[in-house]
Amino acid sequence: MIQGTRRAHLSPIAQLGDSALRLVGDMGAMFLFLLESFGRIFRSWGQFAKTVRQIYFIGVKSVSVITLISLFTGMVIGLQMYYALAKFGADGFLGSAVALSLVRELGPVLTAIMITGRAGSSMTAEIGVMRISEQVDALRVMDINPIGYLVSPKLAASIICFPILTAFFDLVGILGGYLTGVLLLGGNSGVYWYRVSAYLKMNDITGGFIKSLVFGVVVCTVCCYMGYYTHLRRDAVGPEGVSQATTAGVVTSCVLILLADYVLTSILF
Amino acid sequence: MTQQTTPDILLEGLTIGYGEHAVVSNIDATLPGGKISVILGGSGCGKSTLLKHILKLHPALSGRIVIGGHDLAKLDRRGMHCLRQRMGVLFQDGALLGSLTLGDNVALPLREHTRLSEKDVHERVLAKLGLVGLADFHDYFPNELSGGMRKRAGLARAMVMDPPLLFCDEPTSGLDPVTAAELDQLLLELKRRSDMTLVVVSHDLDSMRTIADHVLVLGDARVLFQGSLAELEATQDEYLRRFLDRQAAERTTPRLTMPPLDFKLMKRDCSGYLDEEQ
Numbered sequence: 277m278i279q280g281t282r283r284a285h286l287s288p289i290a291q292l293g294d295s296a297l298r299l300v301g302d303m304g305a306m307f308l309f310l311l312e313s314f315g316r317i318f319r320s321w322g323q324f325a326k327t328v329r330q331i332y333f334i335g336v337k338s339v340s341v342i343t344l345i346s347l348f349t350g351m352v353i354g355l356q357m358y359y360a361l362a363k364f365g366a367d368g369f370l371g372s373a374v375a376l377s378l379v380r381e382l383g384p385v386l387t388a389i390m391i392t393g394r395a396g397s398s399m400t401a402e403i404g405v406m407r408i409s410e411q412v413d414a415l416r417v418m419d420i421n422p423i424g425y426l427v428s429p430k431l432a433a434s435i436i437c438f439p440i441l442t443a444f445f446d447l448v449g450i451l452g453g454y455l456t457g458v459l460l461l462g463g464n465s466g467v468y469w470y471r472v473s474a475y476l477k478m479n480d481i482t483g484g485f486i487k488s489l490v491f492g493v494v495v496c497t498v499c500c501y502m503g504y505y506t507h508l509r510r511d512a513v514g515p516e517g518v519s520q521a522t523t524a525g526v527v528t529s530c531v532l533i534l535l536a537d538y539v540l541t542s543i544l545f
Numbered sequence: 546m547t548q549q550t551t552p553d554i555l556l557e558g559l560t561i562g563y564g565e566h567a568v569v570s571n572i573d574a575t576l577p578g579g580k581i582s583v584i585l586g587g588s589g590c591g592k593s594t595l596l597k598h599i600l601k602l603h604p605a606l607s608g609r610i611v612i613g614g615h616d617l618a619k620l621d622r623r624g625m626h627c628l629r630q631r632m633g634v635l636f637q638d639g640a641l642l643g644s645l646t647l648g649d650n651v652a653l654p655l656r657e658h659t660r661l662s663e664k665d666v667h668e669r670v671l672a673k674l675g676l677v678g679l680a681d682f683h684d685y686f687p688n689e690l691s692g693g694m695r696k697r698a699g700l701a702r703a704m705v706m707d708p709p710l711l712f713c714d715e716p717t718s719g720l721d722p723v724t725a726a727e728l729d730q731l732l733l734e735l736k737r738r739s740d741m742t743l744v745v746v747s748h749d750l751d752s753m754r755t756i757a758d759h760v761l762v763l764g765d766a767r768v769l770f771q772g773s774l775a776e777l778e779a780t781q782d783e784y785l786r787r788f789l790d791r792q793a794a795e796r797t798t799p800r801l802t803m804p805p806l807d808f809k810l811m812k813r814d815c816s817g818y819l820d821e822e823q
Binding site: 405409410415416419 | 635
């Protein structure tokens with residue numbers, strides 16, 4: 277009886293401990309998964325063609341959505357900042373405010389979140405479906421390493437695409453700020469561009485790029501990991517397992533992006 | 546690793562399953578080289594699970610699997626690499642990669658493991674697709690084909706490296722009788738021509754009677770029988786006789802006693818809706 281009562285009291289703590297252990301185990305497994313995927317990028321020339329295909333899928337096909345999001349983000353920042361700065365008679369600093377907020381923070385974060393929604397989710401679903409339909413097993417029995425075949429090209433493509441798309445986001449966003457701050461609200465065009473170039477330091481640009489690289493690795497690793505181990509999920513199996521894995525992949529990626537953003541901002545700037 | 550042309554497969558004290566749950570225990574069997582061994586049994590008896598363990602897709606709970614004299618558990622990465630290049634596997638639904646055309650699916654092992662030129666790869670792929678009657682479907686994607694065609698394409702991919710070991714998981718299930726018979730003939734021809742060791746998982750008795758040299762019957766979480774087809778046909782074991790003669794087991798489930806469901810109990814009343822016009 278006493279034992280039973282004690283067990284009942286300990287049960288939530290035991291559950292917490294179990295969750296913590298599972299989290300640590302998952303993180304360790306994910307890190308090993310990342311190491312193996314990274315190591316297999318350079319295994320053969322065959323990876324090059326697969327990487328190019330993934331660059332097309334992750335990078336080129338994301339350009340339109342990144343253009344739209346970055347343009348409107350820049351326009352909103354331009355609009356809000358202009359009114360805020362104008363109250364203090366500092367509307368001439370609009371260019372630097374838009375550029376710094378985009379290059380240091382919003383560019384890398386929003387680009388990563390957008391690519392997670394567009395490409396990350398499909399990475400999880402694709403690998404998850406292959407897992408439940410024995411295609412991953414088929415690769416193994418053909419002596420083709422499934423991580424090398426499926427994940428490594430995606431990781432290489434993510435490492436290449438995330439920084440480039442972030443740079444594109446920054447450029448279009450700054451242009452969006454110009455559209456509202458200068459063309460719509462009548463700010464000075466020369467001052468806008470001068471402030472952009474004067475206040476944007478190399479350190480800001482490098483920091484933004486480092487962030488986007490880290491986000492690329494995080495998104496690809498998390499999404500591919502969730503798909504690859506779909507069959508081990510406890511909450512659902514089969515097609516439902518794939519959908520749960522996809523949701524988990526996107527949510528975990530977004531949380532980790534924001535977490536990593538805070539850590540990197542503390543370290544880099 | 547030395548290559549044996551027609552390797553035997555030995556299963557010694559093998560217990561297979563998932564996690565800690567054993568599906569079949571203490572399997573002691575030999576699947577002889579150069580012959581067609583059929584693993585037979587009812588649905589859910591562990592046939593496909595056994596195949597996945599032989600392919601080392603899952604670790605055995607206990608016991609040994611020895612292929613061509615090599616203990617799978619003791620093989621290092623290179624040894625496993627060499628062994629897998631000598632295996633061809635046809636999965637239950639073909640397991641073709643959905644993003645590749647049929648030709649690219651069949652060419653995949655050649656492109657990954659050989660130094661053949663693209664021209665040679667193409668020739669070999671066409672030859673194997675021709676063997677299963679799919680040469681005209683080279684540029685089709687798997688989702689554009691029927692289940693039977695996908696299965697035949699899976700067989701072409703399994704054979705493309707001319708492996709001495711071929712494993713087939715229910716090759717005739719879901720196929721029409723003519724296509725199933727053609728596939729059986731193809732397996733027999735393969736064995737005759739290339740002296741292969743074939744392991745076929747099946748519950749198709751007609752197919753088993755056509756192709757089997759050696760039979761392993763699973764049931765009740767153990768091996769019920771192993772031996773030649775003639776020995777199996779002569780068995781007097783009650784369960785095996787019922788299985789072979791396709792007799793239903795004595796009913797343990799209740800008889801149909803309830804009246805049929807009344808249409809009026811349906812949430813949307815359809816009674817009389819599709820009756821002839823009055």
